[in-house]
Amino acid sequence: MAMREMQEMCEAQRGTIVREALERIGDKWTLLVVGMLETGPQRFTVLRQRVPGISQRMLTRTVRHLERDGLVSRTVYSEIPPRVEYELTDVGRELLPPILAMADWALANSDRVEESRRAYDESAAQLAAAKQ
Amino acid sequence: MAMREMQEMCEAQRGTIVREALERIGDKWTLLVVGMLETGPQRFTVLRQRVPGISQRMLTRTVRHLERDGLVSRTVYSEIPPRVEYELTDVGRELLPPILAMADWALANSDRVEESRRAYDESAAQLAAAKQ
DNA sequence: CAGTATCCTGGACGATACTG
């Protein structure tokens, strides 16, 4: 087998691993929830308030998946009323810098993206009109 | 209005912007495609080979969305056979460091995540068995 | 408070066939 082929295989392997990881955390809520756990342990309800628009069901699902993957720990305090706290594990916390960097990127570029999108749609509309 | 309420509103605003941005780029392929454009302009077919498992249709959709949002530029060379190259714009390139950091995280922690998941499923199975 | 349980819908995604 040629060296180039081997390199391509390795590259594909890496790509697959990265893709699978991104599939885990690349849904609508996961990164946002992890980001909101930046400041320390959070209770379910507080977390729900901090993540704008998330439903109870989706928050439950998201933290369950994060717990399953070992990014978040779940601590139940046997009180009445019950109290549950979620906290990033070490693995989860290592993901924090890239997430925060992406959040910064989003805040810094949201208007530029918006504008690009508007311009794209407009020229697409003109093209469609020209066809008629 | 109290200061605390204002802060919470700002936080929710930021969260919404970030969420919308993550919705754009947080699908199955987008981050991966951006990452694969790290090394410079790429032709459609080459890109398809570098992104393991993507279908032609999804690659087309993904680069279209990236172009619309202004993260990727699309250049058509009027040759026969036709040649099209995709390249990151400045905005897109600014997203590269966080993406590559997340990719590194994925490569470094994939086995730990795998193990955590296995353990979680096993104890969940035991709990289910105990209920019977 | 912190969840389940259930139902439902839109759209993400894949497979296949066709084309300038």
Next chain:
DNA sequence: CAGTATCGTCCAGGATACTG
């Protein structure tokens, strides 16, 4: 080569109601 068109599936995610 770099797409478009069409069809079909699946499930993420929302809404609502209920509970230890």
